[in-house]
Amino acid sequence: MLSAADNDLLTRTGAGTPMGQFFRRFWQPVALSRELPEPDGAPLRVNIMGERLVAFRNSDGVVGLVDARCPHRGADLYFGRNESCAIRCVFHGWQFDIQGRPVELPNVPPDASYHDTLRLKAYPTREYGEVVWAYMGPEPWGRDLPEVPQLEFGSLPASHRFVTKKLQECNWAQSIEGALDTSHFSFLHMPAPCVRSNENPDAPADEKRLRWIREDPLPEFSILDHEVGFVVGGARRADGGTRYWRSAQFALPSHSTTPSTLPGETHFGYTWVPIDDESCWIYTYAWNPDRPLTDDERAKFSEGHGVIAEVDARFFPIRNRANEYLIDRTHQKHISYTGVRGVAEQDAMIQDSQGRIHDRTQEHLSASDAAVVRFRRTVLAGAKALARGVEPEAPRKHEAYRLRSGSWFASEGVSFDQVMLERFGDAVGHVPAAAREPAPAMK
Template identity: 40%
Template sequence: MLTHADNELLVRTNAGTPMGETLRRYWIPACLSSEVAEPDGPPVRVKLMGEDLVAFRDTSGRVGLIDEFCAHRRTSLWLGRNEECGLRCVYHGWKYDVDGNCVDMMNEPAESKLKADVKLKAYPTVDMGGVIWAYMGPKDKQPAEPRFEWTQVPEDRRGVSKNVQECNWLQALEAGVDTAHVPILHRLLTSDSKRRGGYNPNSEFAKGSAPVVEVDVTDYGYRYAGIRILPGERKFVRTYQYVMPFHQIRPEDMTPYGGPPGRPFISGHMWVPTDDENCMVYNWAYTFDETPLTEWEALETSLGRGPGDLDDNFLNVRNKSNGYMIDREVQKTETFTGIEGVNNQDQAAQEMMGPIVDRSKEFLTASDLAIVQMRRLLIQAVRTVSDGGDPPAIADNYYMARAVDRFIGMEDNWLEVLLPEINP
């Protein structure tokens, strides 16, 4: 459990809050590159940590992320015309470049110097790995670019998507580092069920003991393992990585869905605060071998992100307003939850805590160790930043963090055996 004060410290991310200022020291996913694919294409609205912004790609291909509201009389620049290296407000024609400078005013005489005094808030961006990343912190503290391995592989080895999640960023992230729930929440009840996602009750994973969780803190976050003893005295280790502040990296076995056996396939999420009661989940998956991903793999269709699973506003079709389309008959006979798709199951569990869970009422056990450790690291980072220091994971020390699941010898130490694979 956490005190109410620590809970507040972790969940509030608007500008000026301790956690908000800490998160602003990192590159933050603002939108998908595909949303602003075309130079001079339509601008998109972006809300990050309570700030209303608009993203657009200008004529020369640069991506701007600026205040959504025009400096003149504050109408939305989402209505704007994206033309000739700037976004022009449709109300009185003020035009802004990607750095937020006002470069033209249609309601002022041509010789007016007024525009030199007008500048909108603008954040630097990087277009990398199919994501537009923004840096919203102090200018002189800009971190190394977010060159995770998944952002660096050829485009056809990677899938990236995003979806709205109707709860605070932290409770979504906490499920991402919670290995204990995986064979429970995501369990299939029959081995011949055709329901998407979930673990076959006869799979090794589902038959294993409750996991022992071991966490190894690094200088970018931690790597950890859920260790399960399987029938026949075999040790199954599923490793994850947590890169601060909100990145999860996990192994994915795609063979049940037709993926080539043994193919490295790693996926993960980023949980980005929209405001205190909503976040955007970025989902990515990649392989570092030579074969392009199939569409099925890239979308992670098996997890509930296939065609038709998302509406035009990135809201899951199965969402809180419709009870995730839970099917109680399916819950009796086929899947543990009765909800279709692994990600929808996660989302249901996280959102149904309410928008901001009260962690002073929790009852944690040893299987929650990774969650406890993550909260500690975040609180520590907030204190460091508040004291004028730098938080972890702003250098290049996490670029090759990977995750695997493996059988290892009963006497083996997972970190010794797997380190060459998870931090090559």
């Protein structure tokens, strides 16, 4: 369990909080590129870590991210005009460029100091992997900004990836803890005990893997640290005296990858971005480094499949807190363990059920919570160090974010780092240098 003070430190990401300052040292996803499809198009509301912002793609195609409130009298710039490489408030015509500099102040005398001194809060952006990223740290327009983390999905041609997001109605930390907790797979995502996986259309893996996960609900955990986080492995008993290993990555401050992928299969990953302390966006991406995704795969992902939730046009999950995730008790009795359709939706249901902000002072952890404990220690240590004036090193190691995880089989007695070497050619899952060049785009 955590103390009340540490639980508060972990979960609060507003601008004046230690964790909020830590998060702001890293580039954060703020929108999907397709949400801002054209220059001079409609602005987009962006709420992140308690800040109300507006994004707009200017006349040159560059995304601006600025304070939602006009500094004149606080009108909402979401209703503004996106024109002439700047956002214009429709109240009195004040206009600002993507760096927050005034372009035109029609009702201000030409010799007034406002023209030189007034600034609208603005953050620099980059686009990588069909995601708009923003840097919200100190001196955001300085020359020495870190690079966007080079997560592998973004380095590949667009044909090899699918990127989306979904709203999560709870604090960011308990949601990422759910993703790092591989032991819950023995229950939460299982078919009902009386059902074989091939009789359950919602089953998230093949029958053998599901059987091994179900039959061994207490995996043996190993954790290896690396320069931007850690990788966790869970070993379960498999057939023929072998062990079935599942590995998952955590990278600072809030990136993770899923553990099930076998060679040749598609990888999945997430990035959690706090909206406020009681909700977050989960950016979810699927990628295959070896081949383009098929039309059938894209269709499934678009409709919701596995860890990719079914969402509406606003990226709000169809099955959510308000409608009790459309839980079907008959389905729960006869088909699935939860009665809720979809792996992503099952995760959301249980994470939301912990409360808007989980009270970690009341929990009783076990050995299977090793990755959750390491996650907490890692991010708390980073936030506390920054509060003492020690800047995090991970934002400057953008290449180290090219990480993979997934499944493998090994004999008894084989160590986790050896498993990772056999599976990925690297002891902690770095993408081998030979694989870092993007695959050729398919015509």
